[in-house]
Amino acid sequence: MFKALLEPFRHPRPVIELGAGKILGTGSGRKPKAKARDFAGTLKRIWSYLAKRKAKLYLVLLMVVFSSGLALLGPYLIGMAVDDYLEGAGGRSWGLFLLSLALVYLFFSLTSWLQNIWMIEIAQETIYRMRTDLFAHLHRLPISFFNRRQQGEIMSRLTNDIENVSSTLNSSAIQIFSSVLTLLGTVGVMLWLSPLLTLLTFIVVPLMALGMRWITRRTGPLFKERQRNLGDLNGYVEETLSGQRIIKAFSQEERVISGFRERNTRIMLTGYWAQAISGFIPKLMNGLNNLSFAIVAGVGGLLAIQGTVTVGVILVFVEYTRQFTRPLNDLANQWNTLLSAIAGAERVFEVMDEETEARDEGAAKSLASVEGAVRFNGVSFSYDGGADTLRDITFEAKPGEMIALVGPTGAGKTTLIGLLSRFYDPAQGSITLDGRDITSIRRESLRSQMAFVLQESFLFKGSIRDNIRYGRLDASNEEVERAARLANAHSFIMRIPGGYDRMLSADGSGISQGQKQLLAIARAILADPSMLVLDEATSSIDTVTEIKIQQGLQALMKGRTSFVIAHRLNTIRAADRILVLQAGRLMQQGSHEELLGQGGLYSELVQGRKQEEAGRV
Amino acid sequence: MALIFTFLKKYRVAAGAALLMMLIELAVELSQPVLIAKIIDQGIREQNASVVWLWGGILVGSAVVAFIAGVLSSFFASHASQGFAFDLRDKLYDKVQSFSYEVFNRFAASSLITRLTGDVSQLQDTIFMSLRFMTRVPLVVLGSVLMALIVHVKLGLILALTLPVLIVFLSWVMKKASAMFRTVQNRLDGVNSVIQENLTGIRLIRVFVRMGHEIGRFAAFSGDLMRTTISALRLTETTMPFIMLIVNAGILLVLWFGRVEIAAGEATLGQMVAVINYALRTIGALSALSWIVVTFSRARASSQRISEVMAEQAEDQAAAVLKATGATNTAVNRTLQGKVEFDRVSFRYPGSDIPVLEDISFTVQPGQRVAIMGATGSGKSSLVALIPRLYEETGGVIRMDGIRNTELDMAALRRGIGYVPQEVLLFTGSVSDNITWGNEHATQEQIEQAAQAAQIHATVLGLPNGYDTKLGQRGVNLSGGQKQRLTIARALVRRPSILILDDSTSALDAVTEGQLLEALKKMSCTTFLITQKISSTASADLILLLDEGRLIGQGTHEELMAGSKLYRTIYESQTGEASPYVQSIT
Numbered sequence A: 001m002f003k004a005l006l007e008p009f010r011h012p013r014p015v016i017e018l019g020a021g022k023i024l025g026t027g028s029g030r031k032p033k034a035k036a037r038d039f040a041g042t043l044k045r046i047w048s049y050l051a052k053r054k055a056k057l058y059l060v061l062l063m064v065v066f067s068s069g070l071a072l073l074g075p076y077l078i079g080m081a082v083d084d085y086l087e088g089a090g091g092r093s094w095g096l097f098l099l100s101l102a103l104v105y106l107f108f109s110l111t112s113w114l115q116n117i118w119m120i121e122i123a124q125e126t127i128y129r130m131r132t133d134l135f136a137h138l139h140r141l142p143i144s145f146f147n148r149r150q151q152g153e154i155m156s157r158l159t160n161d162i163e164n165v166s167s168t169l170n171s172s173a174i175q176i177f178s179s180v181l182t183l184l185g186t187v188g189v190m191l192w193l194s195p196l197l198t199l200l201t202f203i204v205v206p207l208m209a210l211g212m213r214w215i216t217r218r219t220g221p222l223f224k225e226r227q228r229n230l231g232d233l234n235g236y237v238e239e240t241l242s243g244q245r246i247i248k249a250f251s252q253e254e255r256v257i258s259g260f261r262e263r264n265t266r267i268m269l270t271g272y273w274a275q276a277i278s279g280f281i282p283k284l285m286n287g288l289n290n291l292s293f294a295i296v297a298g299v300g301g302l303l304a305i306q307g308t309v310t311v312g313v314i315l316v317f318v319e320y321t322r323q324f325t326r327p328l329n330d331l332a333n334q335w336n337t338l339l340s341a342i343a344g345a346e347r348v349f350e351v352m353d354e355e356t357e358a359r360d361e362g363a364a365k366s367l368a369s370v371e372g373a374v375r376f377n378g379v380s381f382s383y384d385g386g387a388d389t390l391r392d393i394t395f396e397a398k399p400g401e402m403i404a405l406v407g408p409t410g411a412g413k414t415t416l417i418g419l420l421s422r423f424y425d426p427a428q429g430s431i432t433l434d435g436r437d438i439t440s441i442r443r444e445s446l447r448s449q450m451a452f453v454l455q456e457s458f459l460f461k462g463s464i465r466d467n468i469r470y471g472r473l474d475a476s477n478e479e480v481e482r483a484a485r486l487a488n489a490h491s492f493i494m495r496i497p498g499g500y501d502r503m504l505s506a507d508g509s510g511i512s513q514g515q516k517q518l519l520a521i522a523r524a525i526l527a528d529p530s531m532l533v534l535d536e537a538t539s540s541i542d543t544v545t546e547i548k549i550q551q552g553l554q555a556l557m558k559g560r561t562s563f564v565i566a567h568r569l570n571t572i573r574a575a576d577r578i579l580v581l582q583a584g585r586l587m588q589q590g591s592h593e594e595l596l597g598q599g600g601l602y603s604e605l606v607q608g609r610k611q612e613e614a615g616r617v
Numbered sequence B: 001m002a003l004i005f006t007f008l009k010k011y012r013v014a015a016g017a018a019l020l021m022m023l024i025e026l027a028v029e030l031s032q033p034v035l036i037a038k039i040i041d042q043g044i045r046e047q048n049a050s051v052v053w054l055w056g057g058i059l060v061g062s063a064v065v066a067f068i069a070g071v072l073s074s075f076f077a078s079h080a081s082q083g084f085a086f087d088l089r090d091k092l093y094d095k096v097q098s099f100s101y102e103v104f105n106r107f108a109a110s111s112l113i114t115r116l117t118g119d120v121s122q123l124q125d126t127i128f129m130s131l132r133f134m135t136r137v138p139l140v141v142l143g144s145v146l147m148a149l150i151v152h153v154k155l156g157l158i159l160a161l162t163l164p165v166l167i168v169f170l171s172w173v174m175k176k177a178s179a180m181f182r183t184v185q186n187r188l189d190g191v192n193s194v195i196q197e198n199l200t201g202i203r204l205i206r207v208f209v210r211m212g213h214e215i216g217r218f219a220a221f222s223g224d225l226m227r228t229t230i231s232a233l234r235l236t237e238t239t240m241p242f243i244m245l246i247v248n249a250g251i252l253l254v255l256w257f258g259r260v261e262i263a264a265g266e267a268t269l270g271q272m273v274a275v276i277n278y279a280l281r282t283i284g285a286l287s288a289l290s291w292i293v294v295t296f297s298r299a300r301a302s303s304q305r306i307s308e309v310m311a312e313q314a315e316d317q318a319a320a321v322l323k324a325t326g327a328t329n330t331a332v333n334r335t336l337q338g339k340v341e342f343d344r345v346s347f348r349y350p351g352s353d354i355p356v357l358e359d360i361s362f363t364v365q366p367g368q369r370v371a372i373m374g375a376t377g378s379g380k381s382s383l384v385a386l387i388p389r390l391y392e393e394t395g396g397v398i399r400m401d402g403i404r405n406t407e408l409d410m411a412a413l414r415r416g417i418g419y420v421p422q423e424v425l426l427f428t429g430s431v432s433d434n435i436t437w438g439n440e441h442a443t444q445e446q447i448e449q450a451a452q453a454a455q456i457h458a459t460v461l462g463l464p465n466g467y468d469t470k471l472g473q474r475g476v477n478l479s480g481g482q483k484q485r486l487t488i489a490r491a492l493v494r495r496p497s498i499l500i501l502d503d504s505t506s507a508l509d510a511v512t513e514g515q516l517l518e519a520l521k522k523m524s525c526t527t528f529l530i531t532q533k534i535s536s537t538a539s540a541d542l543i544l545l546l547d548e549g550r551l552i553g554q555g556t557h558e559e560l561m562a563g564s565k566l567y568r569t570i571y572e573s574q575t576g577e578a579s580p581y582v583q584s585i586t
Helices: A002-010 A039-087 A094-138 A143-148 A151-193 A195-202 A204-242 A244-249 A253-278 A280-306 A311-353 A413-420 A443-448 A464-469 A477-486 A490-495 A513-527 A543-557 A569-573 A592-598 A601-616 B002-044 B049-098 B101-106 B109-134 B136-151 B153-200 B202-207 B211-263 B269-286 B289-310 B317-325 B380-386 B410-415 B431-435 B444-453 B457-461 B480-492 B510-523 B557-563 B565-575
Strands: A374-381 A390-397 A402-406 A428-433 A450-453 A531-535 A561-565 A577-582 A585-590 B340-348 B355-364 B369-374 B395-400 B417-420 B498-502 B526-530 B542-547 B550-555
Touching (some): A002 B002, A002 B049, A039 B269, A094 A311, A094 B211, A151 B153, A195 A280, A195 A311, A204 A280, A244 B101, A253 B049, A280 A311, A280 B049, A311 B002, A390 A413, A390 A428, A390 A577, A413 A531, A513 A543, A585 A601, B002 B136, B002 B269, B049 B289, B109 B289, B211 B289, B355 B395, B355 B542, B355 B550, B417 B480, B431 B444, B431 B480, B444 B457, B444 B510, B550 B557
Parallel strands (some): A402 A577, A450 A531, A531 A561, B498 B526
Antiparallel strands (some): A577 A585, B340 B355, B340 B395
């Protein structure tokens, strides 16, 4: 028992090395939150959101003023009651006095209730508007924005940062305002009642500051270290859990368990010290509170004997000192929340300030239907003004032709398709569709003429049916099934539980990568577009399955201008025209036979490969 | 919540000490109004300065005692809660590692991570706060009422009368609020998952011109969230004004009756002041209540999520016994020779009624090479996952060296198997750390031998620190093919009797792959090779052709060329007149 009591004091203090976080590969310690850079500007913008409910907001502020005032009045009236009615003879009617006190209490409850209720409505409506604005804005941003940033980072702005602003608006905003008012009011009334007692009460303030400094100096590095250890542990858990298959198959459970224990111990130690020391703060506050209580009671008592102050004044002081350290404590807490919320809001606004996709020119037209004649005239393009990703590309695709894009990774194949769908616009040259410059066509209209099967097939949370139907929202169930049959997806769909109504999770778990691509192809088939873009649509589909869906794809491409990025010769050979790209340049174009006849890069690629094959088999 | 007490038991002394310290603090606080009453009644009213000095001094002294107790309680509470969290995390991780792969897959990896980190931290914080603040709230309320009664029965009774009203009201609010906050959390998850989905699928949404559709969907979700949040918060924010109203009404009554009592000489001014002071303290303590409600409902959810994991079964009894005693039970513990028999094996994933494998039978002799081909979803990966018993077959029998696999010791079985999964998985650490995942006792020489066989030795020597080069999380600084070869080296360093390559040569160029297959021959282990390339199947002793979970053909290359139409189609598609892959030549 005695031993157990000493246990807490036996933990070794962790030694915190400077720059310890910089060792390569030690997990992802969470970075300390950046402070807001443009404090006033951000605050102004939050205000502009809040200002949409200006009238209500002013009412809230008015209520805060009332409730803070009434909060001061309550204890004061009690002090008065003691002095005038209980100690003294009492002049006016006691009943009337009690009635007015009752009214003070009633209105205090009423005003603080109203201010909270109204503020919550304002705050939540504001958050709703910010959230939907931000979301709509994201859909107007150019694709290059998403290339530049990590998805997790954008995600955290939309979720954590907004949540942060939300909770601050809910409570902290009012609390800060009322804390300041209460503080000023308390000090004012205290000074007015007894300057000497006020001064004595304030003795504890410097003590408080000193104590806080002592504590935060020690806890700051400890918390940072704990955060780092926590990040390290998170990284370790994530890694070992996603590598579980390996750990199981290689029976390495003991190894990861001991690795985990090591990290767990580190967290425990830093966590212990951080928590123990930071736990002093409320105790310090409490202790000093008790101290000032004692001072007021003791000194006030002596003064009362001399007759300088009344018992009522002491009572008021006793209650005020309690009321005075509380807002001080609140302020310190709320201030940090406020700062981090403003930093969060700033990160949200940063996204909103990102430039949107260039607006469609005023004269931009919508297309009713297209033939599908595509021309690239000397098109060059570079990302963010860097080296040219595509240079001087010229070619033509006649309506209904199948164009295959061939070339090594980084040759610019996907970029070329990005230009065609106006994710980006060319720096030089022009692209025409049916003889019309595509920049004069509304983006949405242009894109609705094409169906895409993208490299990374993406599924939404929802049923298989809904996922296919995403290609055309008004498609009937029969049409969905017909598309799935064409894509050769029908048979696997029927074999999984639930069939077309099987719910898929966002990461598409439960079906394989190849099956996802089949669904994506079905989606494109359903869209029934004039033009078709397949960006490595069959890369994760094995040869056997590809053979099976080849017919479906051929049927789909028939009569539609199609652009196909593919690896396999089978697919490539079927193309009407093959574009051979290398380092952003169009090296060769023509049919398979023409290109083989020409010699050059294409036949080198094919021949080189053949020799390798021959040497191996 | 029972979980919390089980794990906290070990720290009951520290937890008890923390609570004791809190009680000392509480006692000091609750004695203050009484002392004030003494100062007023015996000091000020009797004009006795020495009494004021005496009680004032006691007030200061007790403040110091309370402070010391508070600091000590911080240590005790921190020790108990951190120790608790350490034990819980440790047990939880042990538990997760003891799961069979099947049970493990019942949880999403991301949810296990949150349970291990976020949920444990949540419980830890709750315990720390409980030991220091939360248990205080009811104690302050009860203590205040009790003290008020002691100071003056009649006046105290008025305060006591408010108590039942408060308790009924509060328990109603708590119950209602925690249900409402659960709904809020669900709605928030909904909103976040729409965001996640939109970010991942942003290109798709653009090209299908579904921005309006998505924005509308999001606005609907956000609107729901807003409405539920408002109604939940409205409830909690009503609590405090209502409590104040009740207690303040009590104060008014105390004033009214107090004056009567004082006039009658039944009570002193100091006594009345003390009772009022206790009433005010009650309000102060209760103001922390809505925060406590939220914290506790979160803690309950966390402990539920953790209990779910704890309630799952460990892998198998034999493994558990082995772990505990270090000895084998009846399980056969021997070195594998490498003979593998599938006898009418069928398999379906747990909780699913769709057969993944049906009626699969084949026999592989030690040292043979087996190539497995088949369409996406035909069951290739599931078939090889049965060999190291990541999953258990649901029908038929698998025999290793003629012994049924369930009779073999699990650890011994897996020791003899080198497994390279489809997905490349490397761990943070150096190159040799990663290779020794296969065999932690491997010497440097053995590591290099394995690397050589896996055709990665030369590449490793070219790295800045050779075998000591650190790899980032999941080995970011290596190319796909290099990573694949490293995972192969990891399997080879085990000197396995059975090697499983689940489509793990896909990122290798033809020459390297050829060299690798050549090197594997020398290792004379039974090799299962899942592949799409005819070139790799040609050298196999046995080819298994799978289609929709059935074995539709087995035999050598020549046999299948003669007997299987599908195999011939694949062969022709790949070796027609040119090579299958054009783009990868760079």
